[in-house]
Amino acid sequence: MxxxxxxxxxxxxxxxxxxxxxxxxxxxxxxxxxxxxxxxxxxxxxxxxxxxxxxxxxxxxxxxxxxxxxxxxxxxxxxxxxxxxxxxxxxxxxxxxxxxxxxxxxxxxxxxxxxxxxxxxxxxxxxxxxxxxxxxxxxxxxxxxxxxxxxxxxxxLRRRRRRAPGTAWWRLAHHISRRPWPYLLAAAALLLTLAVPALGMRTGFPDAGDDSASTTHRRAYDLLADGFGPGVNGPLLLVVDLRGPGAGTGDIAALAERVAADPGIASIGEPQASPAADAVVLRLVTTTAPGDAATSQTLDRIRGLVPANVSVAGLTAMTDDLSRQLARTLPIFVAAILAASFLLLMLVFRSILVPLKAVLMNLLSIGAAYGVVVAVFQWGWLKGLFGLEGPLVIPSPLPAIFFAVLFGLSMDYEVFLLSRIRDAYRTSGDTVDSVARGIAATGRVITSAALIMTAVFLAFVANPSPFARMIGLGLATAVLLDATVVRLVLVPAVMSLLGPANWWLPAWLRRRP
CATH class of the missing domain: 1.20.1640.10 (Multidrug efflux transporter AcrB transmembrane domain)
Incomplete structure (x- = not known):
């Protein structure tokens, strides 16, 4: 504040x-x-x-x-x-x-x-x-x-000198519009380079082992792992349903022996029967920590070993299933947001290329934010600066949360800027001049808004939760890139290249209300 x-x-x-x-x-x-x-x-x-x-x-x-x-x-x-x-x-x-x-x-x-x-x-x-x-x-x-x-x-606080509104922003926009290709290629290269680490993103659900060593639950987690093995903090549970025809307790010993032979299983507990004797639970301790990729592979093998009346449960199995469901639904979620945003912007600005450009540019800034988060938290770059004790897995819900928040927020600046550009274009009919006027009119406000957003989000980097730190850094990075590289460089470069085509809309769409 x-x-x-x-x-x-x-x-x-x-x-x-x-x-x-x-x-x-x-x-x-x-x-x-x-x-x-x-x-x-x-x-x-x-x-x-x-x-x-x-x-x-x-x-x-x-x-x-x-x-x-x-x-x-x-x-x-x-x-x-x-x-x-x-x-x-x-x-x-x-x-x-x-x-x-x-x-x-x-x-x-x-x-x-x-x-x-x-x-x-x-x-x-x-x-x-x-x-x-x-x-x-x-x-x-x-x-x-x-x-x-x-x-x-x-x-x-002070008496301002009267100047032509936004002259510095106006000159910058005109300068970029006169040489659009070099600026377009340089800005796109910067964003794509920042986004490269996102290709190696490894998602999962963080556990207590990812928290600060100063917390009591992290120390308890480490003591258990040191004394009983890394898998003790997230055991798997085999749940045998004995209610079906032909199901009985006689196969439990053979099942336990078969599962214990898997190289990913460190130990298997004694069978625990329910009071009604219609279910049996076996506790499995894996050789790897709950968040390790090897544990997910062990889970797949165990599910392939057990018959139809046996299910694998436990917190580790649940979080692994959640990660896989998120991976399946993320493309649908992203496509829905892109389609809705495109249609909304098309209705507002009566154009095809303007909303298409906005969607593609927002994807670039979001990808760059993903890349920065992966480089810092997963790869451990600059981890001392952010008070991290080691590499962390990216929480599975984070890409979806990031995309929703960042895409919505980046549209704020897009709509505000394009509204002024469209108003100027209706008056002059000159694309380069209207873009310069729009940037001149909104440059101070958008820059101020971006600085405020960045300050708000960076404040959460001080949060002891790694999850909150990731969100804070990712959002701050995306907003900063969106308000500088995208709005001040890519927008004037692309719109000057497109010219009058920016506001093209098919005749059959123009007749629609």
């Missing part, structure tokens, strides 16, 4: 204007977390849901208020009265916020497609907070700005 306040003070130059987004974001997060608590009375909610919802809620709550307040003050500075300035701000920046918020809500709600209860709860919780942030920006914020009136400029 302190970092956000400093950025807002620099961006706005007045205390009151800087405090408006902060106050709105705090109200949004408080109301949103209260909504998550109510949600927990209707369904099971993951303990990670409030953290992720608060993280995203703070970011979008500040950003949405920043976008509208900046446009309102810009209109006032142009000589409009307060009522007209507020109407213009809500008609332009307000519309962009509405569609941007809708994209984030759709992306987070799409986590329901994974079929995983805890991911569904994270998606719905975050969507609830973002929905609140959007509603507050549409209703509470304009009411607050109307009540403040001229007092929005109270507490001025």
């Amino acid at each position: 302190l970092a956000a306040l400093i950025v807002l003070l620099v961006a706005f130059g007045t205390v009151v204007a800087a405090l408006v987004p902060i106050v709105l974001a705090l109200l949004v997060v408080a109301a949103g977390l209260a909504g998550v608590t109510l949600l927990a009375n209707a369904m099971d909610v993951s303990t990670a849901a409030p953290t992720i919802a608060a993280m995203v809620g703070l970011g979008v709550g500040i950003d949405y208020a920043l976008f509208i307040t900046a446009r309102y003050r810009e209109s006032r500075a142009a000589g409009r009265d307060n009522t007209t300035a507020l109407a213009e701000a809500m008609g332009s920046a307000g519309s962009a916020v509405l569609f941007a918020g809708g994209t984030v809500v759709v992306a987070m709600a799409a986590l329901a497609l994974t079929g995983m209860g805890f991911l569904v709860s994270i998606g719905l919780s975050t969507a609830l907070v973002v929905l609140g942030a959007t509603a507050a920006a549409m209703t509470l914020l304009p009411a607050l700005l109307a009540l403040l009136g001229d007092r929005i400029d109270r507490g001025r």
